[in-house]
Amino acid sequence: EAGVAQSPRYKIIEKRQSVAFWCNPISGHATLYWYQQILGQGPKLLIQFQNNGVVDDSQLPKDRFSAERLKGVDSTLKIQPAKLEDSAVYLCASSTYPPRAGGLSTDTQYFGPGTRLTVL
Amino acid sequence: QKEVEQDPGPLSVPEGAIVSLNCTYSNSAFQYFMWYRQYSRKGPELLMYTYSSGNKEDGRFTAQVDKSSKYISLFIRDSQPSDSATYLCAMSAGNFNKFYFGSGTKLNVKP
Numbered sequence: 001e002a003g004v005a006q007s008p009r010y011k012i013i014e015k016r017q018s019v020a021f022w023c024n025p026i027s028g029h030a031t032l033y034w035y036q037q038i039l040g041q042g043p044k045l046l047i048q049f050q051n052n053g054v055v056d057d058s059q060l061p062k063d064r065f066s067a068e069r070l071k072g073v074d075s076t077l078k079i080q081p082a083k084l085e086d087s088a089v090y091l092c093a094s095s096t097y098p099p100r101a102g103g104l105s106t107d108t109q110y111f112g113p114g115t116r117l118t119v120l
Numbered sequence: 121q122k123e124v125e126q127d128p129g130p131l132s133v134p135e136g137a138i139v140s141l142n143c144t145y146s147n148s149a150f151q152y153f154m155w156y157r158q159y160s161r162k163g164p165e166l167l168m169y170t171y172s173s174g175n176k177e178d179g180r181f182t183a184q185v186d187k188s189s190k191y192i193s194l195f196i197r198d199s200q201p202s203d204s205a206t207y208l209c210a211m212s213a214g215n216f217n218k219f220y221f222g223s224g225t226k227l228n229v230k231p
Contacts, residue, residue: 042221105214
């Protein structure tokens with residue numbers, strides 16, 4: 001089974017430029033997550049999609065970050081304009097959540113390799 | 121107070137040692153507990169998944185959950201240099217499958 005795919009793997013931009021990241025989740029996974037991981041910290045959830053609807057975007061800086069999952073499969077995350085503090089690894093994850101009837105009310109998340117963003 | 125606390129290390133041990141990694145948490149609603157391993161410049165990889173309290177063993181790895189103390193542990197027996205990585209704990213109450221991550225403990229196993 002193919003894993004979560006992300007591109008690009010690395011990106012270097014100057015502050016105030018824009019950048020976009022792409023994610024293709026594991027086939028059949030209804031839920032997709034974007035995380036930001038700053039060096040030395042755990043992943044922080046930016047946005048969670050279930051199919052093509054947003055479940056949680058409470059920690060997404062909406063003045064500069066946007067994300068979409070138009071057909072309920074792959075997704076893009078955009079930053080415009082970028083700031084120095086946006087330098088981080090952007091991780092995409094997917095899960096089969098929501099569970100089938102009678103299943104546990106959570107399901108594990110599978111991560112992609114991440115995109116390392118450096119803002120100069 | 122953070123939802124999940126994890127000692128960042130680094131933790132350096134000789135090959136063959138038993139390693140103990142720990143997390144504490146504050147939210148008593150957490151029922152699902154995960155350990156992820158993250159190699160340098162890679163995404164997190166699921167290692168262990170536990171529901172509620174108790175122990176779970178998988179090869180050299182044992183996960184323990186003590187909900188009364190709000191404390192979880194990951195034990196690695198006969199540690200190998202290939203175990204050198206950052207270990208992240210994660211927890212969920214099951215609501216919308218939102219995970220809360222620790223900051224990660226960096227482990228170095230010396231040959």
